[in-house]
Amino acid sequence: MNKIFNDEIEVIFEINPFEIKSVKKSNVEIIYQKSSEWKKNWPILFPICGNLSGNLEHNGKPLKLERHGFFREIRNWKVTEQSKSRVIIEYISNNDFYHIYPFKFKIIIELYLIKNNLFLNIIVKNLEHETMFFSLGHHPGFKFFNKANLRFDKPILFSDKFEKGLIVSLNKDIEIKEITHKSLDFNNSKSYITDNYYNEDIILNNGEIEFKIKTNDFKDLVLWRENNDCDFICIEHWNGLPDMKNKISKELKDKPEVLNLESNQERNFLLQIEF
Numbered sequence: 001m002n003k004i005f006n007d008e009i010e011v012i013f014e015i016n017p018f019e020i021k022s023v024k025k026s027n028v029e030i031i032y033q034k035s036s037e038w039k040k041n042w043p044i045l046f047p048i049c050g051n052l053s054g055n056l057e058h059n060g061k062p063l064k065l066e067r068h069g070f071f072r073e074i075r076n077w078k079v080t081e082q083s084k085s086r087v088i089i090e091y092i093s094n095n096d097f098y099h100i101y102p103f104k105f106k107i108i109i110e111l112y113l114i115k116n117n118l119f120l121n122i123i124v125k126n127l128e129h130e131t132m133f134f135s136l137g138h139h140p141g142f143k144f145f146n147k148a149n150l151r152f153d154k155p156i157l158f159s160d161k162f163e164k165g166l167i168v169s170l171n172k173d174i175e176i177k178e179i180t181h182k183s184l185d186f187n188n189s190k191s192y193i194t195d196n197y198y199n200e201d202i203i204l205n206n207g208e209i210e211f212k213i214k215t216n217d218f219k220d221l222v223l224w225r226e227n228n229d230c231d232f233i234c235i236e237h238w239n240g241l242p243d244m245k246n247k248i249s250k251e252l253k254d255k256p257e258v259l260n261l262e263s264n265q266e267r268n269f270l271l272q273i274e275f
Contacts, residue, residue: 006085006113008275015089016075018109019043020140023118025275028209032141032232041141044122046071047101047134048255049220050242051165057250058133064100067165068139073097074107086112093127103132106266116275125266132261133252135240136269137220144181144225144233145207151178153200158192158223166245167256170195179223179233186225195241195257197221202235213237214272220257237271 001021003012012022020042023031031041045068048056056063074091081088090108098104104127112119126132144150157172172194176184184192197220202213218237225233241256252258261267 002087004083004085004087004111004113006115008116009113009118011111011113011118013087013111015077015079017072018074018077018089019072020111020120023273025116025209025211030142030204030206030209030211030273032143036226036230036232038141038226038230038232040139043068043139044071045069045135045137045139045238045240046107046124047103047136049135049137049238049240053166053243053245053247055250056252056255058102058252061102063102063252068137069135070097070100077109080108085114086110103128103130103134105132105134118273119270120272121268121270123266123268124261126261126263129263131253131263133255133258134261135238135255135258137218137222137236137238137240138271139234139236141232141234142204143206143208143231144204145231146181147207148205148233149178149180150202150204150233150235152176152202156194156197156200156221158194160190160192162191162193162242163245166243167193167241168245170241172196176223182228184223186228186230189224189226191222191224193220193222193241195220197237204233204235209275212274214274215270217269217271239269 010024048069077089106125108123110121155175155177158174159172161169220238222236
């Protein structure tokens, strides 16, 4: 395990594969610690987010991508900068995943602390000679106890119309302003999704400590709990959506909310936790 820290915050993470395992403020943990059946902490999703309805294709050629992509399978991260409160790692794809995703790319992860703030910036760069199509998302689990609550600055409309992880409809008719431990139905691993998340700050009080999740770089938001009684909630900032149940095109470029980068173009995705 590796870590960065300052006088207020400690972050523990793995590099190969990269995943944040623990975030503590004044020695109080905010990240879910695998106490239920879900055995992850903070996965990152790339180059797709969510479930697929059949194979994807690129220019008519089948891609062997699976649910949430292959970020967790990247093992060749290189540390390019490290200090007590900051680390930068990078991965250059070469041909590692070319058989399932025919684009060469670079990913840089900047993880750093400034006073009472944790910043996680992911930079994606297209190294291919054609337009690259991809999605990127966060899937962190945050501790969520009996007295916990999550709230938005203003109400946001969500959809819960899923079948086997595929979107039946994006008709958003569920208004959410605040969630307490039992106020919203997460039975049978239910999810709520919106493609109109306007980068509203999310305030989470997990029953022990309160913090704010901030970003300007994500359009979609998913809320998920394993069930109504588990001790965590996943607050998932995505750029990209699961497949529609009745999708028309198999082409990656036509996937809902997919992003694109021209050759040698790069894009930043910054997420901040403020205590």
